[in-house]
Amino acid sequence: MTIKVLGYSAQQAKAKLAPYHFDRRDPRVDDVVIEILYCGVCHSDLHHVYGDWKTHYPVVPGHEIIGRVTQVGNKVTKFKPGDLVGVGCMVDSCQHCEPCHHGLEQYCEEGSTLTYNSLDRHDHMPTFGGYSDSIVAAEKFVLKIPHNMDLKSAAPLLCAGITTWSPLKHWNVTKNSRVAVVGLGGLGHMAIKLAKGLGAEVTLFTRSKGKEQDAIRLGADHIVLSTDDKQMASVHNQFDLIIDTVPSIHDLNPYIPTLALNGTIVLVGYLGDLDPFLNTAPLVMGRKSIAGSLIGGIAETQQMLDFCAKHNITSDVEMIDIQYIDKAYERMLKSDVKYRFVIDMASLKKDK
Ligand SMILES: NC(=O)c1ccc[n+]([C@@H]2O[C@H](COP(=O)([O-])OP(=O)(O)OC[C@H]3O[C@@H](n4cnc5c(N)ncnc54)[C@H](OP(=O)(O)O)[C@@H]3O)[C@@H](O)[C@H]2O)c1
Ligand SMILES: [Zn+2]
Ligand SMILES: [Zn+2]
Structure with a gap:
């Protein structure tokens, strides 16, 4: 049967x-x-x-x-x-x-x-x-x-919740952390809410004009248009952690200089070869890291759900x-x- x-x-x-x-x-x-x-x-x-x-x-x-x-x-x-x-x-x-x-x-x-x-x-x-x-x-x-x-x-x-929660916890995001999120979609909007729930100061990198109001309502403190070089330059050396949710091939080079000393950019979106070549200089000069992260464990997922219930967070x-x-x-x-x-x-x- x-x-x-x-x-x-x-x-x-x-x-x-x-x-x-x-x-x-x-x-x-x-x-x-x-x-x-x-x-x-x-x-x-x-x-x-x-x-x-x-x-x-x-x-x-x-x-x-x-x-x-x-x-x-x-x-x-x-x-x-x-x-x-x-x-x-x-x-x-x-x-x-x-x-x-x-x-x-x-x-x-x-x-x-x-x-x-x-x-x-x-x-x-x-x-x-x-x-x-x-x-x-x-x-x-x-x-x-x-x-x-x-x-x-x-x-x-x-x-979307656990995939963004897991790196936030792994990289010890707390009240004093400065977190950025690349892309305001399913994962991105959860990353903003969860990072904010953990007390971080949160910046959104978006290539879409018109998402600013939503981003602020979701909890972002700052919005940076990633297609605007001036705006990108204004946030150099700032972020302890960047969660990159972009689903397709894209250039990481503009984001590395925005990491603070010891900062990490975690790729959760795209799987595959990067293009163009990555310039290692800003990584080496600031002991910065590029990492990846996959969903989260079962116990960790339950912790995230309980945290969300306590802090009134949903999608x-x-x-x-x-x-x-x-x-x-x-x-x-x-x-x-x-x-x-x-x-x-x-x-x-x-x-x-
Ligand atoms: N690692 C894991 O365990 C895991 C788990 C779940 C999903 N994923 C992957 O994560 C990715 C995102 O999933 P999602 O459900 O959040 O997708 P989604 O809702 O479509 O959001 C993706 C966002 O990325 C931005 N974006 C899209 N194409 C872009 C491009 N070519 N260049 C720059 N930015 C771009 C857009 O935001 P803006 O308009 O703000 O720029 C878009 O809203 C997918 O590839 C998915 O397979 C991974
Ligand atoms: Zn998924
Ligand atoms: Zn096993």
Whole structure:
């Protein structure tokens, strides 16, 4: 017996997303079955559907999942039917390597099992994501959604939230830190809110004129138009940490001089070769670093959710029906998102 599921999939690279019927496994002893209520739309979903990355098709994207528990395996202790829960980018990992032991499942030496576009470690079936009406996941990878949180705007915390929280914590951002964020999209707007929540002074680098008011409302103290050389020069030697969320190839050279002594620019957006060549002089002259960071561990994700509940932080969302998803991707590519699309999964009923 398996669980019958309706979702939306792309059957090949660049194909339009369309209704897709598939099966999920019957719950194992440590599994939780979740009826999906909402799912955020991450730019990574778009990379997979558009064929930017190594993807196996059909792909059912979606890794910002909020839902309600409907069933639990008989060894599950953390959850019961009716609980409101989240699933992020991972659904499993080896559980015995060094990173797994340290709660860094995203860096599992054997490779974590991603919520979609992976193979389950036990039955080797492909994993399918949250653009669907239900999901089955091991309880260890299921998050508790704090009671007072708005569910729709909590969904993006499961990827955009944790991906920006993890570097903020790793690089010890506190009240005295000066943080900059490159790009005001899904990740960028969460980076601003979370850095502000940690007490930092926050600057936004954007190439889009017209986002200034929103950036200030979201918590930014300063806005720098990255296409304006004068504005860029005015912030040299300032930032302890820059979180760069730009999803495509771009020039890092203009940002390095804006780092303070010992400052770090963390790439969370683009994966691939940089262009043009990087000038190492400003790195060497100021003991500056370029780093990367991948989502966050499960315990860390729960800490981020609890922090957000305490500080009243969620995402700014635009709710959409699943049938709007192709259009949403087109708008995302034009930076026309304020600031995360979230799919109301009740809209799947139209395809039933
Ligand atoms: N490391 C991880 O674990 C992780 C996790 C999730 C997502 N990601 C990746 O992070 C990236 C961002 O995701 P997202 O969901 O935040 O995307 P998004 O909502 O589309 O936001 C990206 C923002 O970057 C800026 N931007 C876009 N294209 C640009 C370009 N060519 N040059 C300069 N700036 C540009 C835009 O902001 P402005 O208009 O303000 O310039 C845009 O709003 C994606 O590549 C995604 O795959 C990584
Ligand atoms: Zn994501
Ligand atoms: Zn591991």
